[in-house]
Amino acid sequence: MTSTERPAPDTGGGPFGVPATAAGFGVYVHVPFCSVRCGYCDFNTYTADELGEGATRATYASSALQEVRRMAEAVGPRPVETVFFGGGTPTQLPADDLVGVLRSIDEHLGLRPGAEVTTEANPDSVTPASLARLREGGFTRISFGVQSAVPHVLATLDRTHDPARVPDAVRWAREAGFEQVSLDLIYGTPGESMDDWRTSLDQAVSLEPDHVSAYALIVEDGTAFARKVRRGEVVMPDDDETADKYLLADATLTAAGLGWYELSNWARDEAAQCRHNLLYWHGAEWWGVGPGAHSYVDRRRWWNVKHPAAYAQRLAAGEPVEADGEDIDAPTAALERIMLEIRLRSGLPLAALDPSVGAQVPVLAARGLLDIVDERLVLTLEGRLLADAVVRDLTD
Template identity: 55%
Template structure:
């Protein structure tokens, strides 16, 4: 979760939502995001809401403890049940992210999942994912996760080259993520993802080819590949500003993306979102699709964001403040916004345009529709889908996705 929270109106102490939030709920999937804010070390590029043991020492006391975290988070799940009242929907996706969720015992992650199941019920085909650091799991841990009900795991690989991992302050050993894929398969996980980052200072084309080859060779059914974004306030940003590390390069990012598309497509992975490839529809991350299509999700944990029926809210960032609110019977939410119809239309364009299915032209405003027609002429949108009423990015359009989106939301 991002480390900087937006401003917004106060969240009611009981976390209550306006009646309009339940309108049409039966037609929307419901998911849960469970945030685990702990990391063994802080990666130099990361600005997520995470904390190492030294950062928490003396700050929040027992309330911020990893030992009690699963029980604290379960309290928010019970709060969600009270807020959503008699909403009959079962949960279709659960995603445990961080931080490093697998720093907690597998039994704790299982208890968090069990709390969701006890309060809401899990759909029979529910997708249940956890992120994992390759060095924080072993075959026994993965088997315990699978027994607890997890059926998808996402490993942070980032790169196959040690010198690239060192720039990112990643501590795992090259080769370990690939071994984790085999261990997850042996434990019974049907779906496995590897996360990659491209464009790290000092990474060569050869390095990127090696990372893609290693990821593909491991045999996951899903690969995510993200351009490195240097966030202000991170150690990497400071190193670049001091000239100790070269800056990132947009042209390099574009070249690396084209390499990823070529290699992944040749290996049988199809893109379904600008930064995500899967071996088929069943291998797509349904939880992320829930975000991208404007469904409902409850984000539990420090700094987590939620969205239900056009209401978005976010929790206190610090684990101690988060736990204190729940201990006092209050919502940990510290701000929220009620999205207007126009807000939701714009978000649909922003998110759905990044998908392989694109967004319907009918949701574009007049200027956006004109921009879409021009984008087809410029080779940024596919002409076939456009003729059928959808805006779908071409490969060149994917390279310029942010600019295309800006034009179409007008």
């Protein structure tokens, strides 16, 4: 079974053969606050008790605005195709703060007409009023972190929202006028039965979302969840069970009219696909605002200091917030292109492969893992389950 974790937005633009101006430019805004740290999460997030001096939710937006101004100085006025507020839980901040950051991006760089503007949200972090304010302020898309509809599964994940709240949150988003509503699900939690997963899928499709993301739970080193697994307190499902849950997700979502367009993502139609994530997968350029955020511009990738206090202090002192970075050479870019584009239903151009591995293509096709469509390699359903192995065969 392939890992279906969310791929990090760390691929380049020009090396993919897609001019950045044609592929579009995106902005990611990292909001590192959560009410509770989930045991499985290794994202750069903090609860109020973990922040210490020098960083608060009340002052975060002003720090982000400073980096937006620096971004504008670095890249100049540049039409922005997509903006994505992630975290953490962006909606832990007041809606006015999120709208203020978006307005600053528009003021300093300029949003293209019809730009996609997304925020992630937990169902218990929104109200009808906050959603209405976000929509009024220019947000077009919202992605709710549902994860599961089953209370004992949510408890294992340390999720705090009441699953009964999800239909209300979706309805409020529709009433506020959001163009797209997406739901995030996680499968493979210890103790989650196949019936539990079916319940989560059934609830999700009953809400008629425009988009669903379904990711296998990944145990990341250094997390509380990893320590529980190491001590034998929880037992992860085997690969066959995880694969069966992926197949159930694909069958259920497809029957509900949602088509896969990336290994872990299904959309109602092309318009409902997440354009911001497609920007990453197709190798365009983007700037990441916020502590720990990654950026890729002019064949260089870099990432900011992680702690919100250090981030705010450096901005206030006029110092760089970059922690480290790297130039992306052609071999690295070629490898990353294969790793990312093979995940897409649109597939990977045959021309992107090194001739030395071209002989693997008919072998993989004969095994039923790949189809060749218009000179592009497209994973079959079986190939989607073994995507990591396919990538190894295409890159070794």
